[in-house]
Amino acid sequence: MENRTEIATLGEFGLIEHLTKNFEIQNASTIVSVGDDAAVIDHFGKQTVITTDLLLEGVHFDLMYTPLKHLGYKSIIVNLSDVYAMNAQPTHVTVSIGISNRFSVEALTELYEGIYAACEKYGVDLIGGDTSTSKKGMVISVTAIGEVAPDKFVKRSTARKGDLICVTGDLGGAFLGLTLMEREKRIFLENPNIQPNLEGEDYIVGRLLKPEARRDIIAFFEQNNIMPTAMMDISDGLSSEVLHLCKQSNLGCRLYEDKLPIHERSRAAAFKFGLDPTVCALNGGEDYELVFTLKQEDYDAITLNEEIAVVGYMTDVEEGKKMISRGGNLYDITAQGWNAFQG
């Protein structure tokens, strides 16, 4: 058994001190950080971007197969992804944690190692938060703050008819990773002597447990002077997100099944599980890729980037929201992504 220090031995403030003492400030705009009623940030001539996400045990993560360090890392990434989706640069995060006393200080330290690793990698300062006991289950609430030059932010509601629909990276991997982990968990619960078999599945497991946010794409836009007309990140699945873009921009769309970017490891996994890779790419969530729309004249500029695929285009609202299948048939796009209120 590893070291176990009860959280009660430190107390709330001792705990915060313990968890934050080694963290160094990376942004000159951070004026007051952890340890006061609130943090203070300087923002001359820039606009502030704010986003927040709540992660609940048993709903958003399962500690049976989610290492705490990965969970901490991911809790930051999902928020940074929302900031990049505004075409902004994340600069600061606050992290609030609710935990029951089944967790030790060592466990929490591991969680914070992941949080700090993500903050360091993305140049973001942790500037505050709240730590509390919970009756049952772990709660993680992260708020990310970013900055963007005035009029450079990109909303969801500003796509135009004829714009190209583009997707970064590849889709469906995280959902297939989740499917694999849930299957291995069931097998383990039935017979705890059977060790999980994740051989050859590093890619989809990594997509689930260690997602990254697409900072590179925002940098690419900046370097090439590209402004998407609308953008959002893919957390609930491409179908769901494209329907948001259509609704908020009051447009329709066409997606091409054969253009959806799907990794060969995801395809292989889908085949193994008897799932349709297209359905996984459309409805699987948590890939944290970006979907954005672009003026047609910017097409040449984005072909430079292998991480970007054109998957369709925006239409008049009357033309509906449809996918053109490999066989040339038209299907309605429906949001079957993970719904927080089903069941």
Added chain:
Amino acid sequence: MENRTEIATLGEFGLIEHLTKNFEIQNASTIVSVGDDAAVIDHFGKQTVITTDLLLEGVHFDLMYTPLKHLGYKSIIVNLSDVYAMNAQPTHVTVSIGISNRFSVEALTELYEGIYAACEKYGVDLIGGDTSTSKKGMVISVTAIGEVAPDKFVKRSTARKGDLICVTGDLGGAFLGLTLMEREKRIFLENPNIQPNLEGEDYIVGRLLKPEARRDIIAFFEQNNIMPTAMMDISDGLSSEVLHLCKQSNLGCRLYEDKLPIHERSRAAAFKFGLDPTVCALNGGEDYELVFTLKQEDYDAITLNEEIAVVGYMTDVEEGKKMISRGGNLYDITAQGWNAFQG
């Protein structure tokens, strides 16, 4: 039975739309609000203040005696209180809610009525959040954003030896309200036919269920050109907060028992429950008053304000942190406030 609409009938996005559609923006700096990946705030020439608080059912609130509207109101107030404690003006909040399906849309609407009432009263815009199902228990996470002119914010670490220690309003009321509600809950659970007896206890019940944040005090400072040397809000109890000021400023202190502001209704309730009013004032939390330190030469300026009491002064660190009792004895101040990690 009242109307009950299952949350599943709206879905997450329908729910957010339902809850936010009637809310009007109050701050010109709000550029993008609810409904995108992140909100955008303009902040030319001001500094941004950020704070966040997590409220968990069964830990921070008990729905047996907390009306949802009051809970929503309070969840905003506790965050605004932290912003005022920086000598800043709150401008924006994000609210994330995790709820199980035992709550209906009507219940959530009530919660949001309280949230909106607080936002309107304090001139704050709700600009985003996250709504999710939870396995069990309600989770509320609020982040408040405020602004302050450069070099006007007040930290905890900048008190000086000889500074006066001041407290706003009165102390111990919320704790006595909690004691009353817990007593009535026990009686009700033993015999559900007995109705709660809250007669004559409006004051302490109000202190618990409908706290306000001290915007008036920050306005008073501004109007009278007063800058506290250090400040924080009283959420865990005066003892605990004064020890924070001492620790972060590397000083000691003297408090006078007979100067502690205690409302006559709180005194009466303490007497009824067999509790020492001084202990309630020192260790009871959740009053959301401010404690601040002040240069001695500012004493005359604050005597104008009946809502401010001078309760002691800061000393060298070597002199310890002590209270002078009515009888003239010296007692060590210890933090016996509510500790999130006890038990």
